[in-house]
Amino acid sequence: xxxxxxxxxxxxxxMKIKVKPDGTGIVxxxxxxxxxxxxxxxxxxALRIREKGNQAEIVVVGIGPKEAATELRTALAMxxxxxxxxxxxxxxxxxxxxxILKKIVExxxxxxxxxxxxxxxxxxxxxxxMLAALLxxxxxxxxxxxxLTDGGKKAKVTREVDGGLETxxxxxxxxxxxxxxxxxxxxxxxxxxLKAKKKPLKEVPVDSLGIDVTPKTEFVKMTxxxxxxxxxxxxxxxxxxxxxxxxxxxx
Amino acid sequence: xxxxxxxxxxxxxxxxxxxxxSVTAANKIGGGFSLVVLGKxxxxxxxxxxxxxxEKVFVIDGDVFKNYIAENYAEAVAQLIKAQNFExxxxxxxxxxxxxIPRIAAKFDAGMASEVLAVEVxxxxxxxxxxxxxxxxxAHIKITSPVKFATIRATEFDHAxxxxxxxxVENFAANVDPAKAKVEYLEFAETKSERxxxxxxxxxxxxxxxxxxxxGFKMIEELADLLNAxxxxxxxxxxxxxxxxxxxxxxxxxxxxxxxYIACGISGAIQHIAGMKGSKVIVxxxxxxxxxxxxxxxxxxxxxxxxxxxxxxxxxxxxx
Numbered sequence: 001x002x003x004x005x006x007x008x009x010x011x012x013x014x015m016k017i018k019v020k021p022d023g024t025g026i027v028x029x030x031x032x033x034x035x036x037x038x039x040x041x042x043x044x045x046a047l048r049i050r051e052k053g054n055q056a057e058i059v060v061v062g063i064g065p066k067e068a069a070t071e072l073r074t075a076l077a078m079x080x081x082x083x084x085x086x087x088x089x090x091x092x093x094x095x096x097x098x099x100i101l102k103k104i105v106e107x108x109x110x111x112x113x114x115x116x117x118x119x120x121x122x123x124x125x126x127x128x129x130m131l132a133a134l135l136x137x138x139x140x141x142x143x144x145x146x147x148l149t150d151g152g153k154k155a156k157v158t159r160e161v162d163g164g165l166e167t168x169x170x171x172x173x174x175x176x177x178x179x180x181x182x183x184x185x186x187x188x189x190x191x192x193x194l195k196a197k198k199k200p201l202k203e204v205p206v207d208s209l210g211i212d213v214t215p216k217t218e219f220v221k222m223t224x225x226x227x228x229x230x231x232x233x234x235x236x237x238x239x240x241x242x243x244x245x246x247x248x249x250x251x
Numbered sequence: 252x253x254x255x256x257x258x259x260x261x262x263x264x265x266x267x268x269x270x271x272x273s274v275t276a277a278n279k280i281g282g283g284f285s286l287v288v289l290g291k292x293x294x295x296x297x298x299x300x301x302x303x304x305x306e307k308v309f310v311i312d313g314d315v316f317k318n319y320i321a322e323n324y325a326e327a328v329a330q331l332i333k334a335q336n337f338e339x340x341x342x343x344x345x346x347x348x349x350x351x352i353p354r355i356a357a358k359f360d361a362g363m364a365s366e367v368l369a370v371e372v373x374x375x376x377x378x379x380x381x382x383x384x385x386x387x388x389x390a391h392i393k394i395t396s397p398v399k400f401a402t403i404r405a406t407e408f409d410h411a412x413x414x415x416x417x418x419x420v421e422n423f424a425a426n427v428d429p430a431k432a433k434v435e436y437l438e439f440a441e442t443k444s445e446r447x448x449x450x451x452x453x454x455x456x457x458x459x460x461x462x463x464x465x466x467g468f469k470m471i472e473e474l475a476d477l478l479n480a481x482x483x484x485x486x487x488x489x490x491x492x493x494x495x496x497x498x499x500x501x502x503x504x505x506x507x508x509x510x511x512y513i514a515c516g517i518s519g520a521i522q523h524i525a526g527m528k529g530s531k532v533i534v535x536x537x538x539x540x541x542x543x544x545x546x547x548x549x550x551x552x553x554x555x556x557x558x559x560x561x562x563x564x565x566x567x568x569x570x571x
Binding site: 011013014016017019026038093094095098117118120121122123124125126127128129130131132133134137138139140141142144156159160161162163164165166167168169170171174179180181215216217218219220221222223224225228230231232233234236237238240241243244245248250251 | 262319320321322325345346347349350351352353354355356357358360361362363364365366378380382383384385386387388389390391392393394395396432433434435436437438439440441442454478486489490495496497499502503510511520521522528531532533534540545546547548549550551552553554559562563566567570
């Protein structure tokens with residue numbers, strides 16, 4: 001089988017973000033970049049499916065500037081076989097991302113598409129569902145468990161939903177988006193990092209895909225969130241209860 | 252005809268209060284709104300939703316909608332949107348609508364705003380404010396497609412009040428072929444709890460790595476019982492398997508804004524703070540006085556939660 005898995009380049013989730021004073025975006029000087037943690041989980045899951053004895057080619061796809069090759073190399077070092085980087089030079093919303101991925105899916109014809117449920121930079125949580133709609137494929141989003149069934153023709157997926165866990169079975173090809181509990185991604189080893197440098201990485205300019213890349217959203221401005229000031233430290237539990245009762249009156 | 256369609260959520264025959272926040276957001280747009288309720292035998296829920304000022308409450312009822320399957324629900328709602336020419340489609344940002352709404356949006360080649368914090372209307376211009384980077388930046392965006400989709404963050408909009416009138420409830424016959432879906436619904440393992448729902452509770456008490464295990468959460472439960480509170484958790488606690496996944500508070504978990512939030516043994520990673528910083532009063536109990544959680548807490552207590560929580564339980568009992 002063939003598994004297509006996404007790997008988005010995002011700002012390091014543990015770094016503090018600052019909004020530019022002119023409201024045109026965020027300050028990117030000195031920013032580090034990483035593979036989106038949810039995509040990393042998706043890559044890991046693809047590897048685990050293969051390690052369970054399924055013959056699988058794992059193709060990792062990224063959409064971004066040339067530098068996004070770094071994150072694709074990370075996925076290759078984890079164990080993916082080859083990479084596709086769709087080169088873009090400006091920000092696209094999820095509608096365009098879904099159209100780009102649709103095109104890649106039509107060319108690659110994977111049996112399973114694994115994605116991260118959201119990217120931790122724009123926090124949209126839209127592209128996987130949109131891609132599923134465009135392709136007319138089943139979707140199983142927010143997955144915490146994936147099991148191939150029916151000789152690899154279907155996948156049984158447990159989804160993290162409000163109030164519990166839901167299990168559905170989808171016919172392949174399908175889109176499954178990874179939630180946090182799906183697995184714990186491995187760290188690439190040094191030999192594998194070296195090997196990854198030699199694995200194929202194909203750059204595809206977005207213009208060559210022949211799709212309409214007009215976003216359906218328009219950026220107006222970026223603002224700082226309302227800040228919350230640190231309050232006071234209380235010396236003991238008695239003072240805390242007194243404050244909650246008499247000062248903030250929430251008890 | 253109403254301008255906004257709200258996908259109304261329900262559970263066990265009851266309406267979800269989060270949907271009423273979407274009603275408030277729709278009222279900011281103006282031009283009226285309608286609701287749609289999907290499911291099997293959901294007329295009762297539709298009647299309950301008819302009290303909040305909707306122009307109409309549409310019911311999409313049938314065996315094929317008994318369980319939520321994104322493909323079927325998306326197709327049915329898309330047919331309703333076309334039939335009624337809605338310009339906006341909202342739902343509160345829960346696991347249900349986060350899964351469903353982007354799938355519908357794509358059918359219209361339409362833009363979408365996720366987790367909307369504010370709806371800014373000036374003339375015919377509608378700008379949606381939405382969080383990015385775990386809420387550390389707020390993007391203000393316009394949607395340029397004819398139909399505009401959004402999920403609404405329930406903590407940022409008051410629940411709509413009953414209007415005093417009763418909206419007409421109307422059946423919408425959606426044409427959905429269940430055989431097309433290629434999805435089989437297998438089971439739902441419900442997290443059973445007698446507590447108030449995490450996103451709707453007046454008080455939330457959360458535990459993190461400092462809880463050290465299920466025992467720590469036993470202690471938190473005692474305090475929660477006393478305050479009729481919901482229990483939340485940091486990612487560390489959920490990943491360790493001490494509590495169910497749907498208790499996770501944070502960027503990728505639940506967003507809560509109770510009157511009182513007590514964080515026990517939680518260091519305060521950016522991703523956790525994103526999920527609770529809207530709380531009215533925040534209390535942090537942590538051994539480490541350098542823990543970032545203290546930077547957002549109204550009251551910080553540098554203490555071991557295993558010592559502080561039992562003391563807190565006795566002190567609250569004594570103060571009553």
